[in-house]
Amino acid sequence: MDAVQYANYLDILKKELIPAMGCTEPIAVAYATAKAAQVLGECPESIHIRCSGNIIKNAKGAAVPNSGGMKGINAAAVLGAVGGDVSKELEVLESVTANDREKAAALLADGICTFALADTTEKIYIEAHVEKGIHSAVVVISETHTNIVRVLKDGQVLYDQLKNDGKSTEEERRELSVRGILEFADCVRMEDIRDVIGRQIRLNTAISQEGLEHPYGAQIGKTLENAWGGTVAARACARAAAGSDARMGGCSLPVVINSGSGNQGITVSMPVLVYAQEWDVPEEKLYRALVVSNLTAVHQKYYIGGLSAYCGAVCSACGVGAGITYMYGGDYSQVSAAIINTLGNVGGIICDGAKPSCAAKIASSVNAAIMAFHLSMENKSFLPGDGIVEEDVEQTIKAMGYIGRVGMRQTDQEILNVMTGWWDAGCS
Known part of the structure; x- marks a missing residue:
């Protein structure tokens, strides 16, 4: 990766992964x-x-x-x-x-x-x-x-603010690709990411633990932990959901966000951490996997836009699938398959605002990402023409982005109408 690309990818990471409360x-x-x-x-x-x-x-x-x-x-x-x-x-x-x-x-x-x-x-x-x-x-x-x-x-x-000098964040994001993300993750210097990734690990782990220990929101994380047992997949879903439980429940602990969202920041990081602990992954490999997970989510979100009717947990879950696959030793084709398999499964989850049920959507999306990882490691993937799946991972990401940004535009308005009572229920 040349120096310009390297600096661009690192800049995106540092701009996106910032702390936020609530x-x-x-x-x-x-x-x-x-x-x-x-x-x-x-x-x-x-x-x-x-x-x-x-x-x-x-x-x-x-x-x-x-x-x-x-x-x-x-x-x-x-x-x-x-x-x-x-x-x-x-x-x-x-x-x-x-x-x-x-x-x-x-x-x-x-x-x-x-x-x-x-x-x-x-x-x-x-x-x-x-x-x-x-x-x-x-x-x-x-x-x-x-x-x-x-x-x-x-x-x-x-x-x-009449103008924005220099390259905008949107222009930077446009240059992301799955292949480029993997290349950056392989070559990035640890001293360049230690602080930003380390902060994400520290803060998001703390709020996840808070959600497991106290009765926030619908207690999705606590419930999954009790109901699904102690498998690594169950823990990954529970830890991600628990962080959202706490955050949606008004917990004052900060989180490191992704794509402007704390829920997405929690989702993109906690399952990767859980799998790293289960597999006893060295710290450097974990940090590089979190680079993959975070940047994959940002890459997806670029095509969808900041806020829409498309649930951002799905973007983050694609990051989770990619990060876990990379951490397990998957190559470009397998990481791509993990993303495609996730989108082909849960690409239609809607966003109806921030509230306790976000934790359940996160758990469902992470569960889909884990399934996608296992499929990809057996070189199994949805094929072009299977619904919205296109010729390759980049085209599939763009297609899903088009659906989220353009196709769901009216859906977004109608969701708002229902949530605010500005709708006609006479549809019986």
Whole structure:
């Protein structure tokens, strides 16, 4: 791999694998209001949020970390404005105190916050409008969860992102390929990935253990651990699900995300860790397998887009299948087969927002990835023409991306309609 490609792949890895607290969408809302309150210079007396349908879908039912059990957009917005620390970005609520929670609860009871659907085609879009007396501030986030593109105070523009210098993250992702990912994993210097992968292992293991030890959400991880026994496949599904249980249940522990999602970050890492422990894999091989798993998920997500009706757990499960196959000694054709076998099985899972059932979708997707791994190691794969399976792994990834980004566009809208009650049930 040449130096330019190497630097590009490493840059993607470092940009994608960052720590975050709680569900990313309500945290992004909290980040926006924390920044708006900072610009305003004082705690606002009114807050209005306008955001894209996908933000509403993912933030509507999610528990807000460090909130004492509060849920949803309004809770995230008010808590961010009251006690958020902008410098911590996706960990913006880490330093929230008991006094902040008490103040936020009182302001929510007074009804100072409202939200509405923004008229935008952007998947990730948040406008935070805050006011106090005659003064106001507006912060706009677009494209990624912390990408502030516009800031106003008292109607005057303080910042407006007119252009992006250098190569965008989207352009970097476009250069990914399964073959390139495997080549990078083989040659990457350990000193270049030790910190970023090590942090993912440490943080995601901690929240997974938290989910196994305490009754978060629907307790999918705990239930699977008890019901399915102690096989390595059962543990892999349970550990991934348990991390999501805790995260969706409002646990304040941070996770290292993938493709902007904590659930995807947990999914893409925990099963690989479980298999590495079972097989007593050396640390260096584990780190390289996690590079494969993480970058495969990012590669899939590029074609689908940031938020959609397509469940991101499937993208991460493809990463899991690829990472475990690589760690076992599989070659390019076998890693490709693991990805194809996963997509050919669970490619149709929908995303209906962030909530406790995400853990169950993760368990199902990881289970499919493990099946895909075993099939691939026996050189068995779904063939071109089997449904959405194309001539090779890259074409299959693109085909699934097309379905997720274009084909499920209307599905995404209808899911939002059902979730928000904006639908006609007269279909009997």
